[in-house]
Every structure is written in structure tokens, then in C-alpha cells.
Amino acid sequence: MKKSILFPCLLLASSLYAWLQSGQLELFSGQGQWPVLLMLLGAAFIYQGKKEAAASHFFIGMVLFGIGLHFFAKPSLDWWPDDFEMIIFVIGFSLLASTIQKKEYVYEAVSMICFSLFLYFFKQITAWLDSAHIPTALFKEYWPFVFIAISLLLLLIKRKKTIR
Secondary structure (H helix, E strand, O other), X not given: OOOOOHHHHHHHHHHHHHHHHHOOOOOOOOOOOHHXXXXXXXHHHHHHHHHOOOHHHHHHHHHHHHHHHHHHHHHHOOOXXXXXXXXXXXXXXXXXXXXXOXXXXXXXXXXXXXXXXXXXXXXXXXXXXXXXXXXXXXXXXXXXXXXXXXXXHHHHOOOOOOOO
């Protein structure tokens, strides 16, 4: 039976967070906030995923670290994206980083990243369309339904199975 390093890594991350939260040593401002715990747990999963070549653990680690980083950096940076856009971006980037070596899910990951960028630049896109005298009222109101329809269409299309 293979001995996993996941438990020691998670225990180390949790213990480091408890020590940072105690305030015995001030390394950086906000070190006792919950996003730091997410980043430490994410780092533990990333390390374990790389050490044991477990892509699923690497993906989980990237998501946890990215979401923790988002919520840690958001209050201090005015230009930082909102939660919805950033969480979609983190998931897309994590999927891309964890599966790019196997060339799996690259299309899905890039699509998620592009969707998050669309969400981030949505106001600028509609402002540009308005300045070009292109009406955007319907677009602003119904764009989610277009993506819902595309998603359902992609789910319901019968795919040909390839035999290898």
C-alpha cells in the first residue's frame, strides 16, 4: 500500500494557519484571515498532487489556492475582478494547469477562461457597442439565456464514440 503525504501536508498547513492566526509572529497583514487557510490548504494539495502525480489533487489545490488568493487580494486592490468572474477564471486556469500535460480538457479550460474574461469586460463591451450605436438592451438582459441554450445544446448533442 502506497503511503500518501496528503494527511501530513494538510496537518502542516492547518497548524501553520493556527500559528499565524495566534498572532505570535506578524509576517504580513491579514495573516489570520480565512483566505490564508485556503491558500495553505491549496498549497498542500498542490504539493501532494505534484509529488504523487495526482492530477485531481493538483486541480483541487489550484482551485483552493486561487480562491483564497482572490479573497485575500480583493480588499486591497481596486481593479481586482468581482467574485463571480474570478471564481470562473480560477476554475478554468486550474483545469488548464492540471490537465495541459495530458492534453485533456484544454478546450474546456480555455472556454472557461474566455467566459470569465467576457464577464470581466462585459461593461466595457456593452459601452463600446453603445458608442457604436448598436442597441444593447436585449443583449444585456438576455445574454445568460444564450449561454444556457448553448450549454443545453452541447449536453444534448449525441457525440460519436471513437473506437481505439
